Amino acid sequence: MLKKFTQDLVYCAYCPKLCRFACPVTNAERRETVTPTVKLNLLDLVRKGAVDLDEDIAEIMYRCAGCLTCRAYCKHRIDVPSVIEHARELAVNRGAEPEQLARHIETFSESRNPYGPALPKKLEGLDPALAKHIGAKSDTLYFIGCATLFHYPGIATAIGRMLEAAGMDFAVHADAETLCCGTPALFSGAADDMRQNAKRLAEVFKNYKTVITGCPSCLASFKIKYPQHGIEMKTRFLHSTEFAASLLREGKLKPAGQYGERIMYHDPCHLAKYFGIYEEPREILRALFPAENLIEFSWNRDKNYCCGGGGLLPVTAPRTAKAITNKRLEQFVERKPDMLVTACPTCQRTFHRAAPDMKAADVISLLAEKL
């Protein structure tokens, strides 16, 4: 299973750890064992048969937020999280995964999502203005994603409102068995469960020309992870901010007025680093806020800093995850803006949990309010 990564593993073995200083897990834990380099060096030894992927090595593989920061500094552009996902699958196949994942894996396997039977029930509470698009005939499908539906159905309402304001017809995906793209299963190492969701969704998506989602991890699944697992589709996949920015450019969306708050935009890792989508959210924000109210984190765009919520890190290493979140929030607290803005339900949720009194919002929700 690791053979297909041989070149990456060999490059890493001879690299002077160019990415080391940037890894948020390494910075939080302050130990060499969890650097991207050492993780891949260990996997190279596993590939050569020199060591077994036992519980100790598996534990290290689960200390990755999947943030791709290492790739931003890697001359070979090695996608470390993708190698690590395969290592986690190996660990699960051998029963070497950390114990605290058992409930997560079981819930996904039984309910096809990480939240269990409570997730499809959330469909009943969808805003009627959005729910009326379920089953509609259209070339365009809006895929809500499990984290948005469970934690922030208001983001789904906002995306629906934005599409309606642009005069678009669209359908909403609401099949209880495929409300999740499968990323949480992939991160846990239960990749078979992800592949099952992927195959079912590929059958759905083949009926649409375009699928829009507001979740960067769903987008990464559809465009990167599914093909890595042999599931290719011809459908065009777009993030909501990408789509909204193009609608603004074409004059199909005309926000009425601007906000007065000072904000900081946090780039979601998958959006910025897998897809390079960092100007589009800023384009939308420039239409909604005066330029002087837009404050940047010093680590931004494709060199942003992780929120700490990715890669199931809050389940497998909660103290590390919290330290990463706090590190990201340090600069926010220093600059004292009125609101943190992002374009990912998981980032928003992670910040909300760490700082419940902090105002955090989603780009499209802010846009929809002005339409």
Ligand code: SF4
């Ligand atoms: S993906 Fe992020 S957390 Fe994982 S090894 Fe790379 S920099 Fe570290």
Ligand code: SF4
């Ligand atoms: S991921 Fe790239 S930069 Fe980091 S150690 Fe490996 S080869 Fe070097």
